[in-house]
Amino acid sequence: MADPSLDGLIEALRRLPGVGQKSAQRMAYHLLQHDREGARRLAGALEQAVQRTRHCERCGTFTEAPVCATCVDPRRDPRQLCVVETPADLAALERSGSYRGLYFVLMGRISPLDGIGAAEIGAERLLARAQDGVVDEVILATGFSAEGEVTAHALSLALRERGLKVTRLARGVPAGSELEYVDLGTIAHAMGDRR
């Protein structure tokens, strides 16, 4: 097909995570046929986000200001520092409404197979941040995947070595689940950590 601009659009959409050839085609056709206004708005939103969004100097999450709204909020408890892998994890914790302390976003996790070690996820920056003299508990909220656990373990050792109190999110049965459908590893953990 001699349609460079349509082909270029499909190609660019394919680079989005979770989007294959078929979805990219469907998106491109949809935008051109039904939502040219939406296509223009998306183009503008992309430009603007790329131009304006940077990393918070304190916690590392995405923000437009030098320091993000959470880090400058005087109502947050500066004695608690919660370590997450990504801004999406931070957003999930915020939505849960269960945490009033501050954050540190690793922007990744240790993954030896991909050559990502403690240095690559900014462990040094975390250690410096946690030793500001105010933080008295570091809550490790990395994922419960193999890499998330490895990350939590490595950070926990380094933080404890410096005399910091370290905790980890509890593992257990998800809210709303029927026990019979929960995997056995989760049940075993929930039993071990019963309270």
Add this chain to the structure above:
Amino acid sequence: MADPSLDGLIEALRRLPGVGQKSAQRMAYHLLQHDREGARRLAGALEQAVQRTRHCERCGTFTEAPVCATCVDPRRDPRQLCVVETPADLAALERSGSYRGLYFVLMGRISPLDGIGAAEIGAERLLARAQDGVVDEVILATGFSAEGEVTAHALSLALRERGLKVTRLARGVPAGSELEYVDLGTIAHAMGDRR
């Protein structure tokens, strides 16, 4: 979160077909963290596609020229006119390599429940196109969904009334399928149309 440009990007991505809140968030974070170059390229591709892509004056598919490459190709047989719902369907037929005639793209299908009748999908334009004195077979390749069948039926009546030969894509067992996994309606059709 006080991040209008990030929120705006997530909002704009959500309008893509098949993209919900979670996927939009994941896409936005991915672009900002790992692929700012890809985000800029996508913005440019969107602008360009919206500016340059229009509908072919003859068949209605997307093209940058007034008439698309297929319609002006002298090697295509102008006596056959294949009617499809969308440019994506046209692309699928082209990939199959099984058709050497010309196309007419409806850009939709009859859907009484949504108030889309024969007029809305350009049936008049199709009738005029099919009566150019060259076309001697109209192949209806609308989908085999309820709406696609209704569309084929309505167009078939109107085309036959004008003395045109009308055919429909064959229904049958998909290539590579085991009979035991094919739905019963398909098997019944394949049996009825056996050759």
